[in-house]
Amino acid sequence: MNDTEWLLIAEFARRCRLPVSTLRYYDRVQLLTPAAVDPVTGYRRYHLGQLPAAVTIARLRAVGTTPEAIACILRGGQAAASALADERRRLTDEITERTRSLAHLDELSGLTSFKPGVPQYVNLPPMRVPALGFHADFAALTATIIRGIATLRAQLRSHQLLPPDTEWGALLPLDLDEYVTGHVFARTSTDTPTDGLTTIALPHGPAFEITHHGSDDHLAHTYDRALTAVHLSALRPAGAVIEDYLAPPRQDSPPRVRICVQVGVADDSGSVDDGDIV
Known part of the structure; x- marks a missing residue:
């Protein structure tokens, strides 16, 4: 295998635009482990083929997806499709709740009104x-x-x-x-x-x-x-x-x-x- 396809953690972090500490966290929660670890020096090496996974993890983490759901999505298949659908429903519910919160603020600001009935x-x-x-x-x-x-x-x-x-x-x-x-x-x-x-x-x-x-x-x-x-x-x-x-x-x-x-x-x-x- 070509040595140019292997990267130390700092270079890999630079390539996928992530902090080294984030890659260490992904390793700790078993989302993205180094492809190889030198038994003598402990240096972590990543393969270029791991870049897409690193980017996908970062995108999912940015929208609040849990490590457990991300691991399921990375495995692919029907389980991944179900996990993505669950995430979409979660975000939709959050948007609905945020919209309700904005309506509360608008009401308190006098921007909206409601029509009360007569008992x-x-x-x-x-x-x-x-x-x-x-x-x-x-x-x-x-x-x-x-x-x-x-x-x-x-x-x-x-x-x-x-x-x-x-x-x-x-x-x-x-x-x-x-x-x-x-x-x-x-x-x-x-x-x-x-x-x-x-x-x-x-x-x-x-x-x-x-x-x-x-x-x-x-x-x-x-x-x-x-x-x-x-x-x-x-x-x-x-x-x-x-x-x-x-x-x-x-x-x-x-x-x-x-x-x-x-x-x-x-x-x-x-x-x-x-x-x-x-």
């Missing part, structure tokens, strides 16, 4: 709906609800029980914690059979209802309006909260969420008599 006192009718339970970290609540609805949609479709007018929602606890337990559900027509599906009874009875227009980043403001209305009515929130995710009236319209907060009458001790609320 209305309603009497929710009894209803039993197909549902799917979930457990989620608070930080992943929105993503968990989205995945849960997709799974429930697939279940309804597999049972041939997915009418075109299906509406989707979530049943959530009134008080959120770092770990949230709830249900996603489907509002289907009253004559839709539910054999073979898990169903739950939605809360019924007195409630305050409000429709949120805009991204879910502003949901807290709409919840505040609803709970303020409950407080001013001399009632107290009770039971669970329903979020219905309504289809926008037009394609360019902002998302809409109908929020229903159950209410009950508080006695002098501050406890709530929720009557028929479930």
Whole structure:
């Protein structure tokens, strides 16, 4: 083999435009080991054929890919294709989250606005709906609800029980914690059979209802309006909260969420008599 194809670590680092310390790190995590190590001097030698791998590793590290994923990608084959697809999804999720963060800053700067709804006192009718339970970290609540609805949609479709007018929602606890337990559900027509599906009874009875227009980043403001209305009515929130995710009236319209907060009458001790609320 031609000696000109072998390079000491400093020359190899120069060729692939990386610090020597980075190459030593790649060796330490077993991403790119020297092609040969002199047993006497300990000098590391790389082969020119390793340059493409060094460049690929550097590019993947630059976008935050873990050493484990990089090792899988370097091995090639279907596993590499799957690992690259996973990385793409990761970056897409990060972009989505960064975009949401920018929207938060724009809101605080007064550059964007949302349209809060007007709370209305309603009497929710009894209803039993197909549902799917979930457990989620608070930080992943929105993503968990989205995945849960997709799974429930697939279940309804597999049972041939997915009418075109299906509406989707979530049943959530009134008080959120770092770990949230709830249900996603489907509002289907009253004559839709539910054999073979898990169903739950939605809360019924007195409630305050409000429709949120805009991204879910502003949901807290709409919840505040609803709970303020409950407080001013001399009632107290009770039971669970329903979020219905309504289809926008037009394609360019902002998302809409109908929020229903159950209410009950508080006695002098501050406890709530929720009557028929479930």
